[in-house]
Amino acid sequence: METWFNSLPIFEKVYWIVAIVASVILGILLIMTLFGSDADDMSGDVDTDIEGDHGIGFQFLSFKNLMGFFTIFGWSGIACLENGLSKGITVLISVICGLLMMTAMAALFYYLAKLQSSGTLKLQNALNQIGEVYLTIGANRSKIGKVSINVQGTLRELEALTDEDRDLIQSNVVRVKEVTANGILIVELLNK
Numbered sequence: 563m564e565t566w567f568n569s570l571p572i573f574e575k576v577y578w579i580v581a582i583v584a585s586v587i588l589g590i591l592l593i594m595t596l597f598g599s600d601a602d603d604m605s606g607d608v609d610t611d612i613e614g615d616h617g618i619g620f621q622f623l624s625f626k627n628l629m630g631f632f633t634i635f636g637w638s639g640i641a642c643l644e645n646g647l648s649k650g651i652t653v654l655i656s657v658i659c660g661l662l663m664m665t666a667m668a669a670l671f672y673y674l675a676k677l678q679s680s681g682t683l684k685l686q687n688a689l690n691q692i693g694e695v696y697l698t699i700g701a702n703r704s705k706i707g708k709v710s711i712n713v714q715g716t717l718r719e720l721e722a723l724t725d726e727d728r729d730l731i732q733s734n735v736v737r738v739k740e741v742t743a744n745g746i747l748i749v750e751l752l753n754k
Contacts, residue, residue: 574643577656581636588629595626626671627664635660685741688713688720692737692752699723699730699749709736709749722747 570578639656647655693711696719700707703723707730710719722738723746724730730751740748 573649574640577636577639577643577652579636580632581640584629584632584636588626588633591626591629624668624671627667630667631660631664634663683714683718685713685720685745685747688738688741688747690738692735693749695722695730695732695734695736695749698732701726701728701730705729706746709738709747711738711747720747721745722749724749724751726751 567575567578635656638659639652642652642655688711691711691713693709695707696710697708699705699709699722702725706721706723708719709722710717712718713720722736723742724736725748730736730749735752736749737752738747739750742748
């Protein structure tokens with residue numbers, strides 16, 4: 563193996579070194595990602611999330627993307643050299659292939675990040691939803707009760723008030739007509 567490597571021209575040696583080293587690092591990064599670790603964990607990054615900070619979205623330059631670039635750059639360069647292409651064409655093709663790989667990886671991670679859900683309950687999503695009284699709700703907002711209602715795909719028991727002239731009792735079907743500033747649902751009887 564050493565004899566083969568020593569017999570290569572310098573230009574081809576560079577491509578082989580870049581391809582092998584970048585492939586190993588990218589492989590390690592992918593394995594770490596599969597097991598829940600990340601490249602940021604290795605650097606000792608102590609930054610915390612700031613409320614309202616949603617990141618920069620589409621991130622073209624990242625360590626993973628650079629490793630993807632160098633991996634494809636190296637292997638496509640080796641393929642070009644093996645097929646007898648000139649050095650200029652080899653560099654051009656390998657740079658283009660590397661940039662395409664970076665773009666593909668950045669787009670992949672961008673769209674995967676958009677699939678994540680914050681899990682935060684947004685009570686405004688309860689508006690106009692139909693539910694059932696779980697605990698008696700006092701007439702004319704006299705007593706807070708609870709309704710069982712599907713919000714954001716999950717059945718929840720939430721506090722509720724009503725403007726109806728009579729108490730709403732267990733199993734009454736209601737519709738959410740308003741959400742107060744402090745997160746209490748205002749419901750109305752659906753079948754009067």
